[in-house]
Amino acid sequence: MSMESEVAAQIYRLQELHNRFAAGEYEEMNALYSEDFQGTLYMPSSGTIETYNANQIREGNKEAAAYYKGQRFRFIFSGVTVIPQSENQAAVSYAITYINGAKVVRALSLETWRQEADGVWRMLRWHEEKGQ
Template sequence: MRIEEEVAAKVYRMRELHEDFSRGCYQEMNDNYSNHFTGKLYMPAIGEVRTFTGEEIKEGNKEAASYYKGKKIMFIYSGLQIVPQSDKQAAVSYHITHKSDGKLVNTLSLEVWEKEKDGEWRMIRWYEEKGIGRPI
């Protein structure tokens, strides 16, 4: 399988796992983050960029699963671009439309995935620009 296909499968699985927050599930998602993960997220509600370690993003996913449990949520991914950087690393970008709580949020995501020693692709870096939620 080509790098683009392998990484695309991981990205689309992450979309499904985000929707699993509605069932309170998060552990499989957390398994997709490298132990040396670093991430940044622009939060329009507070007007700043927050930085996350691997431990912090995993704890945030646990909190999100608790918050969204029992709620109807939807994530639509579009415009997926995968740029192999080597045989073990790829940069990924895509647009996310997130629907929940009667709001629509548009986001742009940039990720770097790396094939680790165990042969699994995991996210090592991430930057996301969220828009302000607007009523559906």
């Protein structure tokens, strides 16, 4: 399987795992973040940029799973683009659409994924720009 296919498969698995928040699940998602993870999230509603390390993003996923448990919503990832940077690292971008009833939020995600020593592709860096 090509690097592009392997990384794209991880992105689509990440989408599935976001949708599993409704069942209170987050552990498998948390395994997809590198210990070296660094992330930023821009939320226009607050006008701030939030930063996350590996522990913080994992705790945020745990909280999200508790919040979304039992709710009906969907995360849809589209326009996935994978650009190899080296033999074990790739830049990835895609659009996210979050739908919960009448509420629709769109975002753009830019990520760096790295194949780590155990052969698993994990997210190393993440920057997301959310819409209102």
